Amino acid sequence: MQSGGENDGLGLRYLLCQYPIRSCIFRYLDTRSILNLCRTSSAFRGDIYSYLWDINEKLERFFRNPTAFRTALGRADGLIAGSFALQFFANRFWPESDLDINLRDGEGVEILGKYLVEAEGYEMVRNQDLEVIDYDQFIRLRDIEKIITFAKSRDGNGSSPELKVQLVATKNHPIVAILGTYYTSCIVNFISWNKAYCIFPRATLLYGETVPLTEPCDYDVALHNKYSKRGWRVRTRSVNFKPGSANLLRGDLHPLGTCLNVDRRIGGSDTWTMKLGTAGVAPPPQPDSVLDYSSFSLWVTGGVQLDDPLADGCRVTINIEIFKSPSLRYQHTYGSLRPFWSFVGDVLVGNLHGQLKTKMIRSTAESIISTSWRVWDCEFVKPDGWDYWDDWIPEAFEAFNATS
Known part of the structure; x- marks a missing residue:
């Protein structure tokens, strides 16, 4: 019509x-x-x-000025995650929930903390350095430095329940802590200053399923029960996949997307990536491509069956690692170094050697190369005119996949 x-x-x-x-x-x-x-x-x-899916309207619960907050979020390279991101995609509302922001420890934490106090009237109520008690906790918290909690009353005069915003300070790019340590698939969602990402949209939103992603432990029992009560069926295997009905190497129709240890691009077709309105929001220096073209992989362990990667006894985990280079301004991520990121690494090592030889005196360049057993991870002061190749990654990805 x-x-x-x-x-x-x-x-x-x-x-x-x-x-x-x-x-x-x-x-x-x-x-x-x-x-x-x-x-x-x-x-x-x-x-x-x-x-x-009006992000500003959803954020009004926590912030007087959502667009100014999103500007600060972008400057801090922060990602909204946890239950807020799930509520956003699923159109749910849980009044008791807080807002969690994952961001790299350092300047970004200072930027966002200052904004919360000075612009939004929050008060820092807890600065928690994490203490590892046992192995399960170590695995869960290995990418997190500390959690800083800010709070204020809903009506501003202390007569109503508190609003809480938690800054989860991470050791590396915050996406590593989200994808690498979250315990179940339905909560693997996050929101940047201008986009929202649902990593497992089929299972989470179409089928109402969630699959455990970490080794079972007593601490997770209450968490799994919480999302069961909120409407997600906790599955040790997906019931919405019919063996033999899809090409699993491409992830066709599978509720979790690409399986069998194949790299998945964060901004790829298996992810529901929603562009958010940006009127009144100032863009940050970091380009979208850093997140969109980073990747991870799903690993299936415990007796993989080719016709059903979630057969009884199998377990799905997310593998995500940091990829960095002196030729990149920003950290990227990968699930497996082969084949694409291995190609990128070779190109960038060659670029690094070329830049060292042409932009630094020979003795200094040779010293950097000879004393760095991992040349892609070496630290040194970049000279003026140092060339960064972050904008080449999307072009390389498209060209590589077109020919492979």
């Missing part, structure tokens, strides 16, 4: 724009039905996205 403007009083789009009707209809639609409705026309999609 085509919209004819203000006179198409009985048009479907017109009806869905009327708040009482729209609110009533969407209350009974699941995510699959909503996304199918979005596919009917670009106009519908725009209307539905602005109604259901």
Whole structure:
């Protein structure tokens, strides 16, 4: 049905724009039905996205000025994760939930902490350096330095329950802590200053399933029960995959996307990446491609069966590692060094040697190379005019995959 403007009083789009009707209809639609409705026309999609997935409206619960907060979030290279990100994608609301922001320890933590106190009226109530008690806790917290909690009352005068924002300070890029240590698949979602990412949209939003991602331990029992009560079926194997119905090397139709130890690009087709409106939000220096073209891999252990990677006794884990180079301004991630990131590493090592020879005196260049057993990880003061290749990564990825 085509919209004819203000006179198409009985048009479907017109009806869905009327708040009482729209609110009533969407209350009974699941995510699959909503996304199918979005596919009917670009106009519908725009209307539905602005109604259901308005990030500024969702953030108003915690921040007086959501666009200013998102500017600060971008400057700090922070990622909103945890239950807030899941609520955003699933159109749920849990009044008791906090807002968690993962960001690298250092300047970013100072930027965002200062913003919360000075611009939003929060008070720092806890600065917790993490202490590892046992092996399970070590695995979970290995990428986290500390957690800083900020709080304020909802109405500003202390008579209502607290709002809490937690800054989770990480050792490396915050995406490593999110993908590498989260315990179940439904919470592997995050929001940057201008995009929202749902890593397992089929399982999480279409099938309402969540698959454990860490070794079972007593600490996780209450966490798994929490998401069971919130509507996600905790599966040790996915029931929405029929063995032999898909090419698993490509991840066709599988609820978790690409499996069998194949690298997945964070901004790739298996991820639901939603662009967010950026009016009034100042962009940060770090380009989107750093996150979009980083990757990870799903590892299946415990007797993998080619026709069903989640057969009984198998366990899925996420592998994600830091990729860095003196020729890159920003940290990227990989799941497996081969084949793409191995190619990138070879190119960047050659670039590094070339730059050292042309932009530094010979004795200094030779000293850096000879004393660095891992040349891609060596630290030194870059001379003026040092060339960074971060903008080459997307081009290299597209060209590499076109020929492989």
